[in-house]
Structures are given as C-alpha cells and as structure tokens.
Amino acid sequence: MLQNIGIPGLILILVIALIIFGPSKLPEIGRAFGSTLKEFKKSASDLVNGDEEKKETKQPEKKTHSKSVETEQSKTVS
Incomplete structure (x- = not known):
C-alpha cells in the first residue's frame, strides 16, 4: 500500500x-511519532532479547543450584 505513494503523494x-x-x-506531532516508534522498537527488541536472556540465566542457575546441593551433601557426610 505505501509502496505506491511515491514522492508526489508524500x-x-x-x-x-x-x-x-x-x-x-x-x-510536536513528529516528535511524538518518533518517540512512539522508538519505544515500539525497544519493546520489540526487549521481547526478542528477553527470551534469549531467560535461557542464558536459567543455565547458570542450575549450575549454582547443583553446587549448593553438593556442598550441603558434603557437610552432611562430614
């Protein structure tokens, strides 16, 4: 739709x-439109990057959890 506008249409x-x-x-309208577009892009990239960050943060949590379990088990055995 917007591809057919051209320079005279703009x-x-x-x-x-x-x-x-x-x-x-x-x-003022231009600034408001620009800030809205900027926030939209930031939110979209946060959603995409947020999923990746959740995956990355879950992996170290498992490792730290297993270390704390090993530490508790060694204390119990001693």
Missing part, C-alpha cells in the same frame, strides 16, 4: 497535514 500528504495541524503543531 508531498500532498505533508501539505494536507500542514494545512490541518499548522506549522506550530507539526514538529
């Missing part, structure tokens, strides 16, 4: 937005 959209919102509101 110019038309920007002119209409300028007429509707005015020159003072347009930068």
Whole structure:
C-alpha cells in the first residue's frame, strides 16, 4: 500500500497535514511519532532479547543450584 505513494503523494500528504495541524503543531506531532516508534522498537527488541536472556540465566542457575546441593551433601557426610 505505501509502496505506491511515491514522492508526489508524500508531498500532498505533508501539505494536507500542514494545512490541518499548522506549522506550530507539526514538529510536536513528529516528535511524538518518533518517540512512539522508538519505544515500539525497544519493546520489540526487549521481547526478542528477553527470551534469549531467560535461557542464558536459567543455565547458570542450575549450575549454582547443583553446587549448593553438593556442598550441603558434603557437610552432611562430614
């Protein structure tokens, strides 16, 4: 859908937005849109990286748990 807009279509959209919102509101709308897009990208990457981090953190927890069990068993035997 957006692939068929082209440069003349973009110019038309920007002119209409300028007429509707005015020159003072347009930068504020751009900043709000940019920050929203940035937060969305960050959240999406956190979801993807969060799954990988959970896998990485689960493995060391198992190792530390087994070490503490071994330590408790050696104390009991002694």
